[in-house]
Amino acid sequence: MATSFTSSNLFRLFMPMLMMIGVMVSVNHIIDATKANSGFVTNLPYILFGTAVALSHTFKQSRMAMVALSMLVAYLVIQLRLQSPLSSGTTLLELSLLSLLLPVSCSLSYLFSDTGVISKGMAIFGAILVSFIGWTALILSHFATGGFLGFDNDLLMAVPQISRLPLVLVLYTLAIIGATGIFLLNFNRPIDAAVYASIFMAGGTFIFFHIPYISSTLFSLAGVLIIIYVISASHQMAFNDRLTNIPGRRALEMDMKHLGRKFTIAMLDVDHFKSFNDTYGHDTGDDVLKLVASRMLSVGGNAKVYRYGGEEFTVLFKGKTAKDSKPFLEELRKEIQNYEMVIRDELKRPNDHKQGAKNRGSNSKQSTVSVTVSIGAADSKNTRKPEDVLKKADKALYSAKEKGRNQVQCAR
Template identity: 35%
Template sequence: MTQEHLKTLIFILLPPVMLALGMGAAIQGAWLPELPQGLVEVIPWLTGVLAGVLAFLYGRTRTLICVILVLMVYLGSMFQIRPMAMTTEADLLPALGYALMTLMVPLVFLVNAFWSERYHLMMDLLLRLSVFGSLAGFAVLFATQFPEGMADLLLTTHLPALHWDGYGMPQLSFWSLILCLAVMGFFVVRRPTPQWAGQWITLAGIGWMLPQLFHAYAVPLFTATLLLILAIAVVHESFQMAFRDDLTGLPGRRALNERLQRLGRCYAIAMTDVDHFKKFNDTHGHDLGDQVLRVVAAQLRKVRGGGKAYRYGGEEFTIVFPGKTAEQCVPHLEAVREAIEAYEIAIRNEASRPSNKREGRARRGPGKERTVSVTISMGVAERSVDHPDPQSVIKAADQALYAAKQAGRNQVCLAE
C-alpha cells in the first residue's frame, strides 16, 4: 500500500467513522438529554429523505438501496420486533424475525455493493427492489410456514466454540455479519471510494445497533447517524468526481484552480508535458497512451519538496510548490523526470497476454517482452515582480516548457 493510497483511505474513512463512534459513545454513555419521543421517531425519516433524495439526484442506486434498507431495518425493529418481544406471550415470531433480519441484511448489503450501476436509474432501482424484495418475501414465507424448522436452523448455536453469547445475535447472523464486513472491508481498502466506505460503515453500524434493540435512543438515533453517513458519502463522491481526474487519479483542473487561489506570496509552478505523445498514440494506440498517462501521473504524485501534481489537460500536468523558489524545485523535478525516463512499459497484444501472474513471471525474460519508455519535458517558474499572480507564473512556466522542448526535450528548464 502506497503512502498516497493510505492517505486517501484515511481521508475517506475518518469523518464517517468519527461520526459513528461519537454517536455510539453518546448513546452508550447516556450523554444525550431527554428527547421527546415524537422527535426521536421522526429524525430517521428526515435524514432518510435527505440521503435518499441526494442518492437519487446523483444516480447512486446502490446508496439509495442502502437508505431504503436502513429505513426498513428501523421500521422492522422498532415497530414490529420490539413490540412483539415486549409482550408477555411466549412466541417464536420476535426471535425468528430478529434472526432473519440480522442474517439477511448483511447478505443484501454485500450483493448490493457488488451489483454494478449499469442500467437506467429507475430500471436498476426496480430490478434491485424486485430481487431483494423477493428474497425477503421467501424468507418470511418459510418462517411463517415452518417456524419450528426455521427456528432450529437460525436460533441454534451449531458450533459453541465459534460463538460469542455476549454479542446478542444468533450464531448464523453473527457470522453472516462478520464475513460480509470482511469481504466489503477488503474492497474498501483495495479501492477506497466514499460510496464503498459509506456502505461498509453503515453495515458495521447496523451490526452494533441491532443488539441495542431495547435501548431508548439507540435504534432511532443511530439509524439517523447511518443515514447521514450515506448522505455524506454521496456528496463526497460527487466532490471527488468534480475535482479528481478519473484516468490518472490526480486532482484535476478545477482542483488546481481552487489551489491557486490559496497560494501565499512565495511559490513556484512547474508545467510538464509528455514528449511526442501524439506520435506515441498514433503508433501504439490510445489504450497504451492512457497507460502512459497513468504511469507519468503515478511518478509525478511521488514528487518531493512539498510539490503536488495536478492534471492540467491532455498530456499536460502541473506541479505546485508552495513556499519554494524555482531553483529549489529543480532537483525534485529532475528526480521525477529521471524516474519516468527509466520506467519501462510492457507492450502485449491480447494473444500474448498471460492468463495469470505466475504465467507472466514464467514468460518474462530477455527478449521475450517488448517494452517502451517515454520522457517528459518541464518548465518551472516562480512568483516575482514580473509574474505577480498564479496565471502569469503558469504562463512563464509554459514558456519555459516550450524552451525545454526546443532544446531537445527530456529536460527541466527554468523560466527567465
C-alpha cells in the same frame, strides 16, 4: 482540490461516533419527540434512503445505491418483523440474522464498479439481497417451532449489561466497524465513508435495540450521511479528470488559492505526444496519459498532481523552492523514461479470449515504447501570485523542450 476538514478521513471517522454520543446523551428527549411525531419519524428513513438511491442514479454512484438499498431493506425488516419483545418467538433470532447479514451486504458493494442504478451490477446485487432473505426464511421456518432451544445458552448467549444482542454478534459488529474504519482511514473515498457510517449506525441500532425508537433515529442519521457522501462523490467527479483519475484543472485552480508564501509549481508535458496519436492511435495516446498520471502519483516531496489539459500536467509543492523540488521532479522524469509501455496491436488481437491469454503467456515479442516528459518549474521567490508562478513554470517548460526535451528546467 484543497481538502477541507469535513472531507478528511478523521472527520468522517469520528462524525458517526459523535452522532452516536449525541443520541445517547439526549435519548430521553429523542423518545419524547419521536412519540409526538411518530408517523413522520418512523417513515423518515424510507425517504432518506430513497433519496440516496435517486441521487446515486443521477450521479452514477451505484455502490452508494447498494448501501442505501441494504439499509432500506434492513429498516423495513425492523419495522415489519422486529416490533415485538426480543424474548418472544423468533424475534431475537431474526435480529441476530439481520445484524450478521447487513454488514455483509453493505461490504459487498466493493465488488462492483460504479454505474447507474439501472444496471447489470445492481440487478446482481438485488439478487444477492433476495437470496439473503430466502436463506433467512429457511432458517426461521426450521426454528419456528423450537424457538432458540439448544442455542440460547451458547451461540445466542447475551450479556444484558452490554446488550440484548448475542455477545458473539456484538464482537462481530465491533470487528466489522473497526475493519471498515481502517479502510476509511487508508483510502477516504466517499464509498468507504458510506459503508463505515452505515455499518456503524446499524451496529449501534442492533446493540442498543432495547432503547425505544433507536432504529428510526440511527437509520435516519445513516440516511443523511449517505446522501452527504453521494453529493461528495459527485463533487469529486466534477473535480477529477475522468481519463487519468487524478484531479483536473478546476481542482488546481482551487488549490492555487491556498498555497501559502513558499511554493513551487511545475508544468509537465509529454514529449512528441502528437506523434504517438498519429502513429499508434488515440487509444494508445490515452494509455500514455494514464501511464504518466500513474507515475506522477508516486512523486515525492508531498506533492499534489493534476492534469492541466491535453498532454500537460501540473505538480504543486507547498513549502518548497524550485531547488528543493527539482530532485523529486528529476526522479519522476527518470521513472517515466525507464518505463516500457507495451503497444497493443488491435489488428493482431484475437477475438477468442483463450487464444489471447495463450499469446500473452508465450515468449512472442511484443512492441514496446518508452515515454519521455519535459518539465519546467518555478517558485514564489520573486512573486507570490500563483498565476504568475505558473506562467514562469510554463516558460521554463518551453525552455526544456527547446533544449532537447526529456529534462527539468527551473525558471530564474
